[in-house]
Amino acid sequence: MSLLIQNGEIITADARYIADIYVEGETITRVGKGLSAPSDAQRIDATGKLIFPGFIDPHVHIYLPFMSTFAKDTHATASVAALIGGTTTFIEMCCPSRFDDPMESYLLWKEKAARNTACDYAFHMAVTRWDDNIESQLRTIVADGTASFKIFLSYKGFFGVEDCELYQTLALGKKLGVITTAHCENAELVNRLQQSLLAEGKTGAEWHEPSRPETVEAEGTNRFATFLETTGAQGYVVHLSCQPALEAAARAKRRGIRLSIESVLPHFLLDKRLAEQPGAEALKYIMSPPLRDKRNQAALWSGLASGLIDTVGTDHCPFDTSQKLLGESAFTQIPNGIPGIEERVNLMYSHGVCTGHLDIHRFVDALSTRAARLFGLFPRKGTIAPGSDADLVIFDPLYRGVISAKTQHTNNDYNGFEGFPIEGRPSIVTVRGKVQVKDGVFVGDQSRGQFLAREPLGDTHA
Numbered sequence: 229m230s231l232l233i234q235n236g237e238i239i240t241a242d243a244r245y246i247a248d249i250y251v252e253g254e255t256i257t258r259v260g261k262g263l264s265a266p267s268d269a270q271r272i273d274a275t276g277k278l279i280f281p282g283f284i285d286p287h288v289h290i291y292l293p294f295m296s297t298f299a300k301d302t303h304a305t306a307s308v309a310a311l312i313g314g315t316t317t318f319i320e321m322c323c324p325s326r327f328d329d330p331m332e333s334y335l336l337w338k339e340k341a342a343r344n345t346a347c348d349y350a351f352h353m354a355v356t357r358w359d360d361n362i363e364s365q366l367r368t369i370v371a372d373g374t375a376s377f378k379i380f381l382s383y384k385g386f387f388g389v390e391d392c393e394l395y396q397t398l399a400l401g402k403k404l405g406v407i408t409t410a411h412c413e414n415a416e417l418v419n420r421l422q423q424s425l426l427a428e429g430k431t432g433a434e435w436h437e438p439s440r441p442e443t444v445e446a447e448g449t450n451r452f453a454t455f456l457e458t459t460g461a462q463g464y465v466v467h468l469s470c471q472p473a474l475e476a477a478a479r480a481k482r483r484g485i486r487l488s489i490e491s492v493l494p495h496f497l498l499d500k501r502l503a504e505q506p507g508a509e510a511l512k513y514i515m516s517p518p519l520r521d522k523r524n525q526a527a528l529w530s531g532l533a534s535g536l537i538d539t540v541g542t543d544h545c546p547f548d549t550s551q552k553l554l555g556e557s558a559f560t561q562i563p564n565g566i567p568g569i570e571e572r573v574n575l576m577y578s579h580g581v582c583t584g585h586l587d588i589h590r591f592v593d594a595l596s597t598r599a600a601r602l603f604g605l606f607p608r609k610g611t612i613a614p615g616s617d618a619d620l621v622i623f624d625p626l627y628r629g630v631i632s633a634k635t636q637h638t639n640n641d642y643n644g645f646e647g648f649p650i651e652g653r654p655s656i657v658t659v660r661g662k663v664q665v666k667d668g669v670f671v672g673d674q675s676r677g678q679f680l681a682r683e684p685l686g687d688t689h690a
């Protein structure tokens with residue numbers, strides 16, 4: 229089966245032009261003006277529409293046992309939500325706890341995703357402890373195509389690792405040419421601050437941010453960078469939320485350390501006042517690193533515009549209202565997470581590109597191309613060119629709407645971005661040549677998604 233998309237305005241990380249796209253099977257085979265196609269080809273008129281490469285979310289949690297409960301989405305619900313929002317590939321964190329067997333966990337995560345995912349997907353493998361068996365298991369997992377690690381410097385005793393375990397992981401990453409992604413907060417300081425706040429009777433959600441202040445994130449970021457410098461490994465800081473951490477990462481980049489930076493949707497648009505509201509509403513806005521003082525957003529937008537911040541992910545991690553209430557009497561028990569897999573593209577376009585914060589090519593780069601390069605998916609994903617997978621987002625810039633839990637596809641009973649206006653949304657979304665979404669409705673194949681096996685990057689710096 230072939231597909232001809234005519235007269236759309238193609239926008240990639242480095243080009244913008246009106247042309248046709250011809251797809252044979254799952255792959256783009258021609259891009260150009262006035263393309264011909266057999267009479268039985270499916271045709272889509274994209275006049276007046278923008279065409280982006282399928283967006284990639286490099287940081288999501290779908291199956292996640294965490295904080296005495298489980299994140300709410302299934303691979304079916306999260307992948308449909310992703311596609312409706314224009315994300316055609318996500319990279320999920322496979323997160324065993326310190327007490328789980330990594331290989332068993334990896335196989336469990338893969339099994340949960342298999343046959344249930346409507347978009348393509350890959351994993352980052354979390355390393356949550358180091359012992360004699362881990363290295364050989366990690367080598368097998370990398371050989372299977374999961375060529376990126378995840379480290380938590382926070383969540384002590386559950387996901388978190390000690391410095392010696394961080395060192396071992398990065399040393400292996402260096403040997404294998406595998407990039408390590410890291411949640412950078414100082415676990416010891418978070419623990420001490422949590423205990424002293426609780427001891428003073430400061431138990432409400434408004435104390436979550438003071439228990440993990442900006443300096444604690446800057447310390448974690450700086451330490452991660454120093455370990456990268458010492459081991460020579462390649463790293464990627466996830467969900468960087470504030471100016472001091474950005475300055476630490478920027479210093480590392482200037483020193484030539486192979487460090488890339490991700491910030492996530494909530495930190496660009498939401499701030500800590502939402503977690504300081506009276507009552508249960510505040511609990512919905514608890515994530516780590518926390519929503520910050522609003523002054524940080526200018527630094528994030530300018531870091532993103534300049535390319536200092538490489539990528540924008542979501543850290544999608546839904547917990548519903550009843551789960552959030554587990555932390556009603558102590559902020560340390562509130563399940564951490566704010567979902568956004570469905571909203572990222574539309575909100576970053578509307579509140580980044582349309583407001584002038586973000587050049588449209590940087591938008592494509594940060595939400596698609598750069599993640600593809602950093603995680604071994606480029607040029608199969610992240611661009612529109614002959615030979616690339618036909619993951620395409622035909623985007624209607626004239627659409628106007630408002631984000632609401634009432635219309636979302638994520639499995640949750642609220643939306644952290646409720647009431648945010650959007651200017652434009654995907655009108656058609658294809659995954660490897662198959663139309664999966666039409667005007668906000670999933671019309672495709674629930675099991676279309678494939679596991680994307682990735683090669684290690686080696687010693688390059690994408």
Ligand code: URP
Binds near residue numbers: 514516565
């Ligand atoms: O609050 C968050 N970020 N929840 C998900 C787990 C993590 O730290 O990424």
Ligand code: ZN
Binds near residue numbers: 466
């Ligand atoms: Zn994290």
Ligand code: ZN
Binds near residue numbers: 287543
């Ligand atoms: Zn996360």
